[in-house]
Amino acid sequence: MSRFSNSPITAVLGPTNTGKTHLAIERLTGHSSGMIGFPLRLLAREVYDRVVAMKGPKEVALVTGEERIVPPGARWFLCTAESMPIGGGMFAGAENRNARGMFAGADNEQIPREVGFVAIDEGQLGADPERGHVFTDRILNARGRDETMILGSDSLRPVLRKLVPEAEIVSRPRFSTLRYAGAKKLSRLPKRSAIVAFSAEEVYAVAEALRRLRGGAAVVMGALSPRTRNAQVAMFQSGEVDYLVATDAIGMGLNLDVGHVAFASLSKFDGRRQRRLTIAEMSQIAGRAGRHQRDGTFGALVEEGPGAFTSEEIQAIEDHRIPALDHLFWREGEPDFAGIDALIASLERKPDSPVLRAAPEAVDLAVLKRLAGEDWVRDRVRGSNTVGRLWAACGLPDFRKLGADPHARFVARVFRHLSEGTGHIPHQWFADEIARLDRVDGDVETISGRIAAARSWAYIAQRADWLAEPLHWAERTQSLEEKLSDALHASLTQRFVDKRTTVLLRQIGAGASHLPVVVGPEGEVSVEEHVLGHLHGFRFVVEPDARAADKRMLLAAAEKGLASELRRRGDALVAAPDKELALDAAAVTWRGVPVATLESTGNPVRPRIRLDRALDVLDARVRAAAQERIERWFANRIAEGLPDLATLDALSRDAAAGGRVRALAGLLVEAGGLLPRRAAGALVETLDPNDRKRLRKAGVTIGTLDIFTPALLKPRPAAARRALLGLAGAPPEGATVLPRGAPGAELEHGFRPFGSQAVRIDLAERIARAAHDTRTGRTPFTPDPALATSMGLTADTLARLMAQIGFQGVRTPKGEPQRWVWKGLTPLAKPKPPPRDTSMGQAFAKLAELVDE
Known part of the structure; x- marks a missing residue:
């Protein structure tokens, strides 16, 4: 039984715009200490800024996977659910070594062992297949000394009654009315509208169309850093732009001055399949319309077809009738660190309660299983401490969305360093990777990719026992993210905010994002019979005689269609047989199109293979797969065509x-x-x-x-x-x-x-x-x-x-x-003795050591 079993637990349930988060902040600051766990880093940062304004920066801490601001003696903590510092009295009976490792080492005394108040926001996310087990664990085990609060949708009520029967459930009504306003085209949307899309491509296409139609739009996605997100929202809140294009991240409590929410589509890819949104998801997103006592409206961009609401869905959203949850996902929160197999078995253990279901295999567990199959990993894992360290490494999030296999290779390299020598990530490797990302050139997608990569290193920098100088690298990664965020904000603004419209747009009227895009057999790209240019491999070349105004508008129209064609070509490259790849001087070609270059490393058998920049249009997963395919092809080419040279290379490393x-x-x-x-x-x-x-x-x-x-x-x-x-x-x-x-x-x-x-x-x-x-x-x-x-x-x-x-x-x-x-060969000239204490002298000394081995 928890040592806080007598402290009250309150579940505050209801739709959006009921003041649940505001209530939690009031209760938090009313206690001598407290903590709230949020579903998004953006939301944690937003509330952190609000509490800092109330209590001052010395009293408030922010703890996320990539950011940690913990002043000495901080009393109020705003965290992401995954990063809540678990252990000691704060979460009695739920010690999680993986989470606690983040705070091991330096400044650990700044983390309190217990706080007076604890709240979990968006508790219904316990039903989410990917992250649900984290929220379920917090619902079951996160407790405050004096008060605990669970916030969420009313759909959470039946499972809470069974899982936390001692909780007092309080319903909160919505402050304002939410009504369906019908379908409206982009050109007819009211000001202060948020258009919600469900992929980065769709977000960009809608934002581009709004730039042509209404002069501009701000962009908000969950993958944005808080700095970029705040800069984009500031444009919308100040009225610099009247429209906001966002992913469903805005449904998670982000406070925006939105009067109308328009759905660009009603389906999403959930990581496994493309499916229609649930009533709960529709309601959560639509509910962002309206603030406090001001009513809000919602609608779609089309009146008929899969992208339109049904009458049943409209009625359910307006009445806030959300289907009750009958289960939450669960995974062992206190895994067994006796060995790798014991750890995997404990993480795959089935729950005891009928309202809990075993969580689907998450990325961290998938990575653990892959590493468990490596002999070198098993050789190094000897004892519970090393098992815990391995599990902590597997918890490194896949920010770049590469997929389990490429991400597992990255984690393997991290763990290799953590399990040898001093147990620290090498300074030079960390520094080189940070330097590689320290660039602000490129388009929105390129900079976004760098920010995603930088988040991995920021996460590592927050693990105090993974680096020799964690504070230095935490500051360095934060500085890098801020630099990239400023560049991304500038790039987003440049791309999606433009007061000019074109004559051609007025002629076609419906909005560029809905025009059909055709890619011909010779790579010619056409929109409404307007030939824009040609697609050569992965590089789009605009027709030289295209007018500037036509070019900008039609390129926006073509973007979505080209994205689909480029994905198809990317998959074809990954699956290409060897005969389709060739080496032309220092370029690797696929079907005659350059896709990579060989950069000299001093060893022609093992050059650095760098993908052509034209492939930057592909998503990170496909780019990683293409890189792996070309490297494999090159290695096979050497082994088959130049086996003697491959033998010499192996001998040079024997x-x-x-x-x-x-x-x-x-x-x-x-x-x-x-x-x-x-x-x-x-x-x-x-x-x-x-x-x-x-x-x-x-x-x-x-x-x-x-x-x-x-x-x-x-x-x-x-x-x-x-x-x-x-x-x-x-x-x-x-x-x-x-x-x-x-x-x-x-x-x-x-x-x-x-x-x-x-x-x-x-x-x-x-x-x-x-x-x-x-x-x-x-x-x-x-x-x-x-x-x-x-x-x-x-x-x-x-x-x-x-x-x-x-x-x-x-x-x-x-x-x-x-x-x-x-007569004999001409003798070799004897080298002059090198001067002392010079780099050349040291080089000769190294050579002598090598020769004398």
């Missing part, structure tokens, strides 16, 4: 090979498998017999003049090597000797120039070996002339070759074959 072998293999890989011996002469001289044997086994020939892999000189591998290195001027297939200056008659192609000819390096090495096999000490000798003749070498070429491999011609009577004597 710790068992020894430093000398790894160093030489690395040099060969960087040179594409062909290297002048003098370029690595000092290193070659240090090789012992075992080193040479290992290199021979890898296919390496250490010749008199060159070090190379003979297999790479064959026609097919040679062509693949040229494509990989971007070499121009291919030699004729099967050529062994070329005129000097001919295409491919260069060392990078495997041909060594000698006078007027260039000889393939393996044949030059054959002559060198034959000469060494024929000679006896320093006695003059005559090599077999048949070998050089069969190759087509001239006497001058042979003379220059013999000189380079260490032989000197001797005077020979006229008419007799040329004789040669061994």
Whole structure:
């Protein structure tokens, strides 16, 4: 039994605009300390600002996954439901190590063990398949010392009576009337209207149309940072724009001065399927119309079809008759950390109560299961503390919406660092990722994507035991988010706020977002028979003769249609067979269209593959899948087309090979498998017999003049090597000797120039070996002339070759074959000793350490 079992629990239920949140704030500030858990970071921030205005910044704390403002001695806490600091007396019997880990370490003493008042907002979200188990856990276990309050829809009443029978249920009537106002086109919407859409694409299309029709609109989505959201809402509240386009995030208690709510559609994708909104969802969103005593209205943009309300739905919304919930989703709030399998079993345990259902597998559990299948993870998880640390890492939200597999790889990298060394995320990795996101160029979608990525690092920065300097990085990530948020606000304003309208828009009248978009077989994009341009792969190119006014309006009309076509093309790229991908110099092409570039890393086998910026139009999940597909194709191409080079690359990273072998293999890989011996002469001289044997086994020939892999000189591998290195001027297939200056008659192609000819390096090495096999000490000798003749070498070429491999011609009577004597190769110049305490000196020292391994 809870230690606060005698403290009163009140459930305040009713529709929107009943003052429930206002009441909770009054009760919160009436106690000596308190906490409210909200469904949205935006809402927590909004209420935080209100309480700060009442009590001052030193008394109030904000705790979300990505933001933590906790002054010393703070008494009132505004949190997201997931981030409520659980533990101790505050939530007796519901200790959750995953949540408590956020507050471990620095400044932990600032988090009180119990507070006088606790409230849970939007309790009906316990029925949400994705997050419901969190709200259910708070309803069952979050308790204040003196008072607990549960806020929510009246639909929550029957399950509360069974789950919290001691709660006193209080109904609150709506302050104002909510009425259906019929269907209105965008061009006829009243001022102070909010248009609600259910995807980012739909939001942008509606906002673009409103810019043409009414001069502009503010945009509000749950994925926006509080700073961007506040800046956008300020434009609407001040009257700078009269329309607001939003997702259903506005249904979660965000206070806006809205008189009418118009539904752009009545269906949404819920993460699993496209479905029609429930009565509860319609009512929650429509209820944002009207404030206090001022009545509100709601409606749709169409009168008939799937996007129109039925009479039954209208009546239910107006009467606030919401179907009662018969269950909430539940997951074990106190999981078993004895081991990975025990943890998974406890999280999948079925609830005991008939009004509770096991929550569907959430992303954190899906990631945990994937990591549980990795041997290295199981090897590192030894004890409850490490299990708890693994579960905390799995709790890192998928802000970028990549999906379980890509997100699991990111979490795996985080946990790898958390489970080794000092247990901290490496400073350099964190700094590099932050630096990569610290850019404000790009369109709305690009900047939004950076903010989503930045939220992951902000979340990590709030885990005090994950970083060596958490306070520094928390400030850095907050600064980055503010910078990106300002850029996003500017970009949204530039894109969706424009006082100008066009003649063409007045002619078609209905609104650009409803015009049909046609993509022809050659990629031509048309709207109402107006050809806008062509879609080349993922890049849209506007017709050069299009008028500026027509272009802006018709591009907005085409946006939604193009988004669908681009999604289709993105999926086709992900599923593309190998034969559709090709390498053209440093570009990877798909069906002849550039989709990625290879950026040099010094290792041609493992370049950095960067997606073409044209693919930025795809959502994060598809982009991640495309990146993975191209990387897999490139790895397969290397393994199949250049297996010897792949073998050398593996040898350069094989710790068992020894430093000398790894160093030489690395040099060969960087040179594409062909290297002048003098370029690595000092290193070659240090090789012992075992080193040479290992290199021979890898296919390496250490010749008199060159070090190379003979297999790479064959026609097919040679062509693949040229494509990989971007070499121009291919030699004729099967050529062994070329005129000097001919295409491919260069060392990078495997041909060594000698006078007027260039000889393939393996044949030059054959002559060198034959000469060494024929000679006896320093006695003059005559090599077999048949070998050089069969190759087509001239006497001058042979003379220059013999000189380079260490032989000197001797005077020979006229008419007799040329004789040669061994003089030895020109010795390598000894490097000068490096100056002390310089970066070059340190580099030589590192090289010496590597060679001496």
